[in-house]
Amino acid sequence: MSHSQLTIPNSPFTIPPALPGPNGWEMLRMVRGLRDNPLPHLQQAQQQYGDVVRLPVGRRQMVLVSDPELVKHILQDNNRNYTKRGEQIQAKTVVGNGLLASEGEFWRRQRRLAQPAFHRQRIAAFGEVMVDETVQLLAGWQHGRQLDIAQEMMNLTLSIVTRTLFSATLDTAEMATVASAMPYLLRHTRPRIVRPRALRWRLPLPNNRTYWRHVAALDEIIYRLIAERRRTAADHPDLLGLLLAARDEETGEGMSDQQLRDEAMTIFLAGHETTANLLAWAWVVLGQQAAVRQRVREEVTTVLGGRLPTTADVPALSYTNQVIQEVLRLYPPAWIIMRTATADDQLGDYHLSAGTSVLISPYLLHHHPHLWHNPTSFDPERPRPAHKFAFLPFGAGPRICIGNQFALMEATLIMATIIQQYDLHLVPNHPIELETAITLRPKHGVRVVLSAEC
Numbered sequence: 204m205s206h207s208q209l210t211i212p213n214s215p216f217t218i219p220p221a222l223p224g225p226n227g228w229e230m231l232r233m234v235r236g237l238r239d240n241p242l243p244h245l246q247q248a249q250q251q252y253g254d255v256v257r258l259p260v261g262r263r264q265m266v267l268v269s270d271p272e273l274v275k276h277i278l279q280d281n282n283r284n285y286t287k288r289g290e291q292i293q294a295k296t297v298v299g300n301g302l303l304a305s306e307g308e309f310w311r312r313q314r315r316l317a318q319p320a321f322h323r324q325r326i327a328a329f330g331e332v333m334v335d336e337t338v339q340l341l342a343g344w345q346h347g348r349q350l351d352i353a354q355e356m357m358n359l360t361l362s363i364v365t366r367t368l369f370s371a372t373l374d375t376a377e378m379a380t381v382a383s384a385m386p387y388l389l390r391h392t393r394p395r396i397v398r399p400r401a402l403r404w405r406l407p408l409p410n411n412r413t414y415w416r417h418v419a420a421l422d423e424i425i426y427r428l429i430a431e432r433r434r435t436a437a438d439h440p441d442l443l444g445l446l447l448a449a450r451d452e453e454t455g456e457g458m459s460d461q462q463l464r465d466e467a468m469t470i471f472l473a474g475h476e477t478t479a480n481l482l483a484w485a486w487v488v489l490g491q492q493a494a495v496r497q498r499v500r501e502e503v504t505t506v507l508g509g510r511l512p513t514t515a516d517v518p519a520l521s522y523t524n525q526v527i528q529e530v531l532r533l534y535p536p537a538w539i540i541m542r543t544a545t546a547d548d549q550l551g552d553y554h555l556s557a558g559t560s561v562l563i564s565p566y567l568l569h570h571h572p573h574l575w576h577n578p579t580s581f582d583p584e585r586p587r588p589a590h591k592f593a594f595l596p597f598g599a600g601p602r603i604c605i606g607n608q609f610a611l612m613e614a615t616l617i618m619a620t621i622i623q624q625y626d627l628h629l630v631p632n633h634p635i636e637l638e639t640a641i642t643l644r645p646k647h648g649v650r651v652v653l654s655a656e657c
């Protein structure tokens with residue numbers, strides 16, 4: 204959408220148009236809507252006011268941006284002006300000052316340090332663990348059984364990230380701790396990020412106590428992984444090994460325990476939950492679309508001929524990969540990306556003041572009717588729009604997801620391994636509903652019945 208600027212005749216000054224957005228009653232209605240059920244209200248705001256919308260959230264100015272060119276400006280071209288408001292996120296949430304939330308030079312150094320663990324060749328070597336963990340999971344399944352495939356995928360991707368990046372395994376009690384902490388923390392962290400200064404986070408209220416009890420339980424696991432590795436002094440060239448071996452160039456000192464904890468916690472959480480959601484949504488779509496499921500199975504049979512997949516098979520599983528990409532479009536697990544402008548900026552026709560929060564929703568971009576033909580339908584063979592920033596499941600620019608190749612390979616190998624052995628049928632009448640916590644999750648899980656592959 205373009206709004207012409209006001210020009211004063213014979214004057215060098217122009218008055219930029221005001222940011223469009225709700226006012227009066229409409230604004231009050233929107234405040235409640237955004238708090239209780241943000242996604243449909245963001246979608247409505249975009250449909251009503253266009254690709255740059257001023258939103259009412261607390262006392263801060265917040266702007267929703269859904270024009271791919273402006274998204275490119277924020278995440279890539281002028282990314283240094285758009286921070287993650289690191290300190291506030293760190294102070295209030297679980298991941299602390301790890302890669303996801305850190306900023307500036309410090310972030311750059313930590314990202315350089317972690318990068319080798321995600322190098323293409325290193326990731327390729329993880330394929331074996333990904334398939335092995337899937338085979339172990341399948342050993343506990345039986346035909347005719349009903350299960351929550353969303354929770355199964357959570358446990359599986361958690362085991363995979365722990366083995367590949369920490370060279371460790373979790374026991375049953377630890378798996379249960381994570382399974383109970385994650386939904387709670389994901390649900391209760393978003394409001395803490397949106398209103399970081401609210402007094403209510405500092406009061407001794409029961410839900411604050413529950414929140415920090417879950418964080419403490421996760422901390423215990425992370426500190427156990429770190430302590431164990433220190434004790435055995437094993438020289439694993441995985442992510443935890445890289446973090447432990449890192450030395451400050453000037454002082455020669457290693458990372459503090461707190462920083463190690465923050466980095467490890469970030470990867471532990473970011474490295475499993477999003478991929479598990481991607482897979483959960485994939486099983487929903489495959490359950491709904493018998494023809495797509497059949498084509499995936501045919502491809503898997505042709506490429507693998509009954510043997511287990513390896514990393515080398517991934518490029519040949521091209522239709523499976525297209526299905527995964529289309530699931531990422533329809534159900535992007537990272538459905539919202541937030542930044543804060545540190546200085547005034549020009550965003551297309553509009554003036555943006557320093558301090559403004561910017562919201563970019565991959566979900567909205569992926570469903571934008573001007574960018575995609577028939578955006579709500581599932582079509583793995585649909586052409587991509589010309590603008591690269593219309594499809595952003597892993598973000599973009601310097602802060603693009605460090606684990607994107609890891610996740611794509613993992614999803615392909617898991618899907619190929621499972622579909623060879625089982626047909627998953629959605630349990631009729633089990634509600635499938637979007638939950639917009641930090642990530643986009645199936646609110647009531649995904650119940651399926653296992654049957655022999657046909």
Ligand code: HEM
Nearest residue numbers: 302303473474477478481536537597598602604605606610
């Ligand atoms: C389908 C799976 C995944 C999705 C959809 C996803 C999505 C994203 C997105 C959108 C961002 C950028 C956030 C922003 O710009 O504010 C991000 C960052 C990040 N992701 Fe992922 N991710 C996935 C899997 C993974 C995996 C498997 C790992 C690690 C093993 C991982 C680790 C991270 C980290 C550490 C960052 C922060 C990077 C930085 O700022 O330098 N993610 N992810």
